[in-house]
Amino acid sequence: MKKLFLPLLLALGFLMSMCGTDPYAPGCVNEYTATQDSADRKAIREFVARKGMTGVITTQSGLSYVIYNAGEGQKPRSSSIIKADYRGSFVTDVSGKAFDSAGYKPSFNLKQVIKGWTEGLQLIGTGGRIRLMIPSHLAYSSCGNAAVPPNTPLVFDINLVEIEKY
Known part of the structure; x- marks a missing residue:
C-alpha cells in the first residue's frame, strides 16, 4: 500500500497542476493583464478605423460603443x-463573419450575460440600437468559450426589442 501511495499522490498532483490550463475548463481563472488590455484597445481602434466609424465613446471600463x-x-x-436581436463577431475578423446571432429575439437576464452587454444595454431604451466593441475582459476573458477563443475582443450589433422586467 505504501508503494502505491507515492505514485498515486504524484499523479494526482500532476493532474491538479493542469487545472486552469484548458481555457474551456469550468474552473478557468480569468486573468487580464496590461498587455492584453493594450492589445484589446488597439484591436478596437483598428476596427473603428477600418469601419470609418465616428462618434465612438469609450467608458472607463474599456467598453466602446456607438448608439x-x-x-x-x-x-x-x-x-x-x-x-434582443443581435449579431456578434470578432473585432479582428476583417470578413465580419458572425460567430453568433439571433433573429428570433431571445430573452436575456442582464445578470447572466457577458459584462459588456450588461454595461452597454443600460445605455439604450426599448427600440434602441447599439454597436458594442467589447474588450476581452468584459467578454469571455482569458477563458474563452466554445465559440470564442481566449482573449478575444468582440463586436455586437444589438437591437433592444423589449424590456420584459425592469
Whole structure:
C-alpha cells in the first residue's frame, strides 16, 4: 500500500497542476493583464478605423460603443430581463463573419450575460440600437468559450426589442 501511495499522490498532483490550463475548463481563472488590455484597445481602434466609424465613446471600463438609436422610455438595469436581436463577431475578423446571432429575439437576464452587454444595454431604451466593441475582459476573458477563443475582443450589433422586467 505504501508503494502505491507515492505514485498515486504524484499523479494526482500532476493532474491538479493542469487545472486552469484548458481555457474551456469550468474552473478557468480569468486573468487580464496590461498587455492584453493594450492589445484589446488597439484591436478596437483598428476596427473603428477600418469601419470609418465616428462618434465612438469609450467608458472607463474599456467598453466602446456607438448608439444608432437611443430608443424610448426607461432603460434596463443590470438586473433586467430583456429581449434582443443581435449579431456578434470578432473585432479582428476583417470578413465580419458572425460567430453568433439571433433573429428570433431571445430573452436575456442582464445578470447572466457577458459584462459588456450588461454595461452597454443600460445605455439604450426599448427600440434602441447599439454597436458594442467589447474588450476581452468584459467578454469571455482569458477563458474563452466554445465559440470564442481566449482573449478575444468582440463586436455586437444589438437591437433592444423589449424590456420584459425592469
